[in-house]
Amino acid sequence: MELGLVGLGRMGANMARRLTRGGIAVVAFNRNAEVTQALAKETGLRAVDSLEALIAALAPPRVVWLMLPAGDVTEQHVDVLASQLAKGDVLVDGANSFYKDSMRRGTALAKRGVAFVDAGVSGGVWGLENGYALMLGGEVTAVARLKPAIGVLAPARDRGWLHCGPVGAGHFTKMIHNGIEYGMMQAYAEGFALMKARANFNLDLGAIAEMWRHGSVVRSWLLDLTAEFLAKDQELKEIAPFVADSGEGRWTALEAVEQGVPAPVMSLALMMRFASQGGDEYAGKLLAMMRKGFGGHGVKTDQES
Amino acid sequence: MELGLVGLGRMGANMARRLTRGGIAVVAFNRNAEVTQALAKETGLRAVDSLEALIAALAPPRVVWLMLPAGDVTEQHVDVLASQLAKGDVLVDGANSFYKDSMRRGTALAKRGVAFVDAGVSGGVWGLENGYALMLGGEVTAVARLKPAIGVLAPARDRGWLHCGPVGAGHFTKMIHNGIEYGMMQAYAEGFALMKARANFNLDLGAIAEMWRHGSVVRSWLLDLTAEFLAKDQELKEIAPFVADSGEGRWTALEAVEQGVPAPVMSLALMMRFASQGGDEYAGKLLAMMRKGFGGHGVKTDQES
Numbered sequence: 001m002e003l004g005l006v007g008l009g010r011m012g013a014n015m016a017r018r019l020t021r022g023g024i025a026v027v028a029f030n031r032n033a034e035v036t037q038a039l040a041k042e043t044g045l046r047a048v049d050s051l052e053a054l055i056a057a058l059a060p061p062r063v064v065w066l067m068l069p070a071g072d073v074t075e076q077h078v079d080v081l082a083s084q085l086a087k088g089d090v091l092v093d094g095a096n097s098f099y100k101d102s103m104r105r106g107t108a109l110a111k112r113g114v115a116f117v118d119a120g121v122s123g124g125v126w127g128l129e130n131g132y133a134l135m136l137g138g139e140v141t142a143v144a145r146l147k148p149a150i151g152v153l154a155p156a157r158d159r160g161w162l163h164c165g166p167v168g169a170g171h172f173t174k175m176i177h178n179g180i181e182y183g184m185m186q187a188y189a190e191g192f193a194l195m196k197a198r199a200n201f202n203l204d205l206g207a208i209a210e211m212w213r214h215g216s217v218v219r220s221w222l223l224d225l226t227a228e229f230l231a232k233d234q235e236l237k238e239i240a241p242f243v244a245d246s247g248e249g250r251w252t253a254l255e256a257v258e259q260g261v262p263a264p265v266m267s268l269a270l271m272m273r274f275a276s277q278g279g280d281e282y283a284g285k286l287l288a289m290m291r292k293g294f295g296g297h298g299v300k301t302d303q304e305s
Numbered sequence: 306m307e308l309g310l311v312g313l314g315r316m317g318a319n320m321a322r323r324l325t326r327g328g329i330a331v332v333a334f335n336r337n338a339e340v341t342q343a344l345a346k347e348t349g350l351r352a353v354d355s356l357e358a359l360i361a362a363l364a365p366p367r368v369v370w371l372m373l374p375a376g377d378v379t380e381q382h383v384d385v386l387a388s389q390l391a392k393g394d395v396l397v398d399g400a401n402s403f404y405k406d407s408m409r410r411g412t413a414l415a416k417r418g419v420a421f422v423d424a425g426v427s428g429g430v431w432g433l434e435n436g437y438a439l440m441l442g443g444e445v446t447a448v449a450r451l452k453p454a455i456g457v458l459a460p461a462r463d464r465g466w467l468h469c470g471p472v473g474a475g476h477f478t479k480m481i482h483n484g485i486e487y488g489m490m491q492a493y494a495e496g497f498a499l500m501k502a503r504a505n506f507n508l509d510l511g512a513i514a515e516m517w518r519h520g521s522v523v524r525s526w527l528l529d530l531t532a533e534f535l536a537k538d539q540e541l542k543e544i545a546p547f548v549a550d551s552g553e554g555r556w557t558a559l560e561a562v563e564q565g566v567p568a569p570v571m572s573l574a575l576m577m578r579f580a581s582q583g584g585d586e587y588a589g590k591l592l593a594m595m596r597k598g599f600g601g602h603g604v605k606t607d608q609e610s
Binding site: 122123124127130131132133135137154155156159160161162164165166168169172173176177178179180181182183184186187188190191192193194195197198201202203204207208210211212213214215216217218219220221222223252255256259261262263264265266268269272 | 427428429432435436437438440442459460461464465466467469470471473474477478481482483484485486487488489491492493495496497498499500502503506507508509512513515516517518519520521522523524525526527528557560561564566567568569570571573574577
């Protein structure tokens with residue numbers, strides 16, 4: 001199987017490595033040509049220096065897989081490729097795109113006879129070694145065309161990937177996956193924070209995380225990772241308590257609102273990230289002022305806190 | 306090693322099985338003597354019919370392990386045993402007891418020269434097969450006395466158990482473990498509920514859970530269980546949406562309040578269980594009345610809802 005890969009960032013580059021190791025002929029384009037050349041040397045993939053060259057290098061019917069940042073960059077590339085791909089080609093978006101954007105793109109491409117597949121890809125930097133969990137949305141025939149590549153990217157040919165449903169269903173499933181991830185991470189973080197704070201027990205958080213990995217109800221891959229870094233450092237003095245968020249946590253909260261289905265823990269985990277980013281500061285100042293106003297309670301100035 | 310076991314419920318009986326298989330000589334007492342007799346036949350443990358007989362059957366210095374419901378039942382047995390055990394004996398509480406109760410019991414027993422070890426035990430009904438994660442609090446010498454039994458109960462001699470710290474530290478760690486479990490479970494439940502509600506994608510929740518088990522960031526033992534039952538039934542029509550809670554979720558929330566350390570997701574997961582138990586109903590009625598009061602909005606009667 002031959003596959004055109006656009007985007008060789010952290011995810012894309014490792015996927016190129018896994019694909020080429022698995023016998024997939026990869027033609028790759030990346031904004032920075034040096035990255036493409038270096039990866040060509042390392043993996044034997046064929047480097048091209050433009051989207052046009054990528055299209056020209058692939059024999060129709062083509063499969064082009066985008067691994068770009070979700071949002072504008074992906075949108076622009078889908079737009080350009082929409083005019084260059086031909087009937088029968090398949091365009092895959094492996095970014096963490098909003099599923100409604102994917103549905104819109106799928107509809108637009110379908111009008112030109114190009115099949116769109118939205119691929120939610122999980123596995124992070126560990127995917128190269130362990131394989132990527134793949135959540136796919138699209139027509140049966142389009143997903144079938146991807147099977148050789150899916151079999152190589154996934155943890156195994158017969159597991160760790162799923163054709164979830166029509167266009168949009170892949171990114172939707174990945175969005176929910178990430179929403180769950182937010183909630184799980186927050187739960188672990190709160191638990192370890194409570195143990196850290198109970199100083200009289202002088203608990204070894206790294207040893208507890210390691211122990212929980214075996215036979216406990218909370219064992220998980222996220223705990224495996226947590227145990228690994230807590231074994232080295234449980235004070236975390238060098239780390240700022242700032243937790244970034246990406247689109248999927250926000251979209252999960254919006255989905256709950258749109259459906260009228262409660263997802264309080266997922267949403268609160270997101271809100272706690274906003275708080276960690278400083279988004280709670282103005283509210284905190286206001287609350288301090290209210291306490292002063294109705295109770296004469298003292299306030300800290302910004303210098304004291 | 307010889308060990309006296311009190312309580313042969315779901316947990317205690319399976320622990321007796323695992324202990325006897327592992328070569329530990331178990332002397333057991335259970336309120337219902339038929340249960341003890343049946344288990345004696347099955348496992349070769351020695352059945353006794355009273356706490357007094359248990360004490361008499363064990364050669365000092367004794368190890369007695371309680372696997373009773375936390376609260377009054379455990380309290381009563383600790384009280385009785387406090388007067389019957391002798392200096393040098395070790396009393397283990399394997400219930401999900403509140404860690405402050407364990408600290409109090411440990412102090413009281415220490416005055417009589419009896420060492421107390423609080424053991425948080427995780428693994429549920431799967432512990433017999435996979436082993437039990439054991440979180441232990443107590444003096445080094447007391448925990449050392451338990452090592453042969455711990456090695457048999459745990460998933461392996463060298464892992465899945467930890468001497469966490471002084472008396473109380475075992476049950477404290479188990480309490481936090483369960484608090485994390487509440488948050489994780491709620492996160493998964495919300496995610497699957499959002500997928501179920503997005504009917505246009507007609508997602509196969511069992512297949513998604515199974516796929517996530519391989520290579521995804523949210524893979525965990527709780528997900529393994531979820532995949533197993535969703536594979537059989539994802540409508541859950543026979544199941545009432547009532548989620549019980551036990552002490553440890555509540556104590557984790559109290560711990561957060563006592564420490565002034567936020568644990569919002571754990572606490573909210575607990576509150577959502579209260580809501581599932583109907584605890585949100587009066588507030589819901591009041592809110593409906595407020596909306597009627599200030600906006601003239603209609604209310605549903607209890608018959609309509």
